[in-house]
Amino acid sequence: MQLPINQEYQQRVATKSAELTVLNKKINAVSLFRLFVIVGGAILIFQCFRTEIVWLSLVSVLFVLLVFMGLVSKQSKLERIKKAAEDERWVNQNELDIWAGKPNGYADGAEFFDSKHPYTSDLDVFGEASLYALINRCSTPEAIVRLAGWLDKAADPSTIAERQEAIKELAAKLNWTQRVQAGLLFNRQEKINYERRFATYLNSPLLNFAGKALRLYVKVGPWLLLLAIGLSFFIKPFTGIAVVIGLIHLLMTIGYAGTVTRVSAGIDKMSNVLAAFAAVFKQVETEDWQSALNKRLALQLYFEGKQPVSAAIKDLSDIISRLEYRNNMLIGGLYNIFLLWDFRQVFAVLAWRRDHQGHVLGAFDAISHFEALISLAALHRNHPDWSLPEISNSGQRSLVAIDLKHPLIPALQSVANTYRMENHRIALITGSNMAGKSTFLRTVGSNMVLAFAGAPVCAAHMLVSVVHLVTYMRIRDSLHESTSTFKAELDRMQMILQSVECDKEAFFLLDEMLRGTNSVDKYRGSKAVIQKLIADQGTGIVATHDLQLAKLAEENPGIVQNFHFDIQVHEGEMLFDYKIKDGECTIFNASMLLRQIGVIIEE
Known part of the structure; x- marks a missing residue:
């Protein structure tokens, strides 16, 4: 009977710890024996030289030297075995740490953070507590960059299908993948680009x-x-x-x-x-490969x-x-x-x-590719309740997500939602404060990023077309660039509108547009933006507090559809279910939230 994966990791840590205890005893014994050979050998050689028999003296020196060299070789071999066992134990302990919510021992991809990227900064793709930090099992610099590239740009459907087939095969090869991880762990610690160094050497002129x-x-x-x-x-x-x-x-x-x-x-x-x-x-x-991508890399x-x-x-x-x-x-x-x-x-x-x-x-290129695939395979192995998404090739824009959850929220805390993009191109989500609108947008976006990299998604089922994500969520001012919040919003919105106008594969996720201006201009500006997105045949999801925008669904049937997140009030207490529902929101909670911090709004 196969153990749950976390118990498998625990058992492997225990096994390697026991092996290391035995190895340390053997290494200590060899070290003591080396000391004995040095002392005893010196006495033996001295006694042989006292006999003044030349051949006996030479034989004694040679004998002691050979025994000592044999012990050095034995200890070196034991040290190598010990290092391999320590590395394999680290690999398994790291999986347990991730399982327990601790930081991943591999790089978190912070160096790839780019606030101007179409979606990575809004969707927590890189940096601490990010998708990259969850996924990464790469040690070599080439693999670290390759995996980042898979997450910041969507692959084509055939590449996604190949990766899915490859990671299914790799996920079943736990022993093999961990040996490879352990074998490359030295590069995680040294952070030296050995492939580049070796390539420079090979491409230099021959002397x-x-x-x-x-x-x-x-x-x-x-x-x-x-x-x-x-x-x-x-x-x-x-x-x-x-x-x-x-x-x-x-x-x-x-x-x-x-x-x-x-x-x-x-x-x-x-x-x-x-x-x-x-x-x-x-x-x-020496491994037997079945998937097309793994065979080609081998x-x-x-x-x-x-x-x-x-x-x-x-x-x-x-x-x-x-x-x-x-x-x-x-x-x-x-x-x-x-x-x-x-x-x-x-x-x-x-x-x-x-x-x-x-x-x-x-x-070296093939190994970096395998490392990136091993990273996705670890995600697939560690989350058997996640699924590999179905990539639509119908020519129609498709998005169906059954029991979709945010991949970075712990399973016991996350709430599953089901969404189907049917009979509309733009989902307009209204709702109460803190009810889950923003989290839902990030949930959709994060799982799309995983799907387009070839990884499993945090859903029971997902059917999705390959699109080019663009997001508008975390808008920040910049003292360095002398940019106000509203100017930053305008710059981001311009990027969104240009993307939708020029790229028919664009898919937008917009969360509360134009927060840096007054309520009247905010409503009028948001409405104008959505109307332009409609005119440009745009597809995506918009979250807003402006109830008046919900009328756009009536004005654009078959294009815009209303959804909402709301709250239930029971004996003066707000209850959140974080579930998406059809239609516009009719329950709001700003007054109640302000009352909780001592601010009373007059009726």
Whole structure:
């Protein structure tokens, strides 16, 4: 029996915590054993040297060194496993935090906030407690930008359908999606655009490093040194020759150090990062995909549809890791004296670039796409009562929403409403103060944003045409721009009217127009605006306190239809049901609300 998703997350947190307890004990045991090997090994080597038996002394040193290196390798492996377990635990704990109403640990998209955008600022799309903050599970900068783009611009119907199919498949792959999230979590913390950095490196000119003679010597030089060392045991002059060859190798390394640095610039210290990306690439490559979009993205991780990118990136990671030995003066010096190490790794880097330069960046693009889809899939998985909307292709403007709720209001506090745009193009909503008009407009708009991104909506069912949203809700003055509230309203209204006039796909949501002027001009101006929207064949929803505007429904049958939110008064107490109803509002509550704060209005 499948657990409810929040219980599944709790169980996974508990499992990973137990794993980490065991891992910490193992790591501590290995650390203690390393200390024992250092102390015990020193005693062993000392005793062997006292025997003055050369071969025994050398064997003891080699034995202690091998045991110590084995323990270092073992601890490094345990540390990697521990880091992976910590990341997976964080991913699950973050889901529990979101479930409990705490902030999402991923970015909230505040950098994308734009007060002049047609709808994102009015509908809480970006920033704290926003749609983006609810949805985002992206770590890489590319994915963060991609997901934002999906929310601030409607996709076409075929793209929406592809995304819906993809997120249904991903939502069922909890283990896989969490491994990918955990594998990329390092980028959430570091906030470095590794794809751009890597692309800059790959697109930089290839250095013409070394001629044929040097390349040939790099191949034979270490063998010459080995031969000289071997012969020195039998022919004494070869000892000096071996020393000279070693010094030549060291001087060559020093002489070419600047060139080696230029070759590695841009990817130095990236071996662990590339290894992490390679592991994520492999997760995609080895998964069985059914949806068309996921299959197409997975193909971007193969060269010409055959060789996996993960193997190539892992090869480069290993080369860089070996090149980083040069950062340790002792190890780097010995490796370069005996093996001309830096030269070999630089040649390997240049060969890798020639073979793969134009083929790997598509893999990073595919991963950012998967991250954005995983974000939508998490929303689908976490809210099984939400539905994937049906996108209308009838050519007629459609909007049917059954049991529609605001996606950012907790389920126990939200009220479901059903709305059908039938026999009208403009819904005119009147109503009492605080009865739910503004929230309803944001509910419709927020769910449209989700629908047009390919995400599930907070409704039992939704049928909607792809439209271009424009909103008029939160109008602010601006000291910085020397703009009054009324001027800001006029600027916003001009944008709305131009959008409706020029774009037949525009859909407006207008909440209480022209608040910054007197009541007479407010009514006359609002009426004129609605009449222009009617004349321009506009479609949308208008919320207002001006009851006189309700007469527009009588004057424009089949175009404007009245709806309202009201209150019930029981024993002097106001009761709100936040339900949309047909017709104009007949119950108002401003006097009662003012009376509650000590202001009495004369009858």
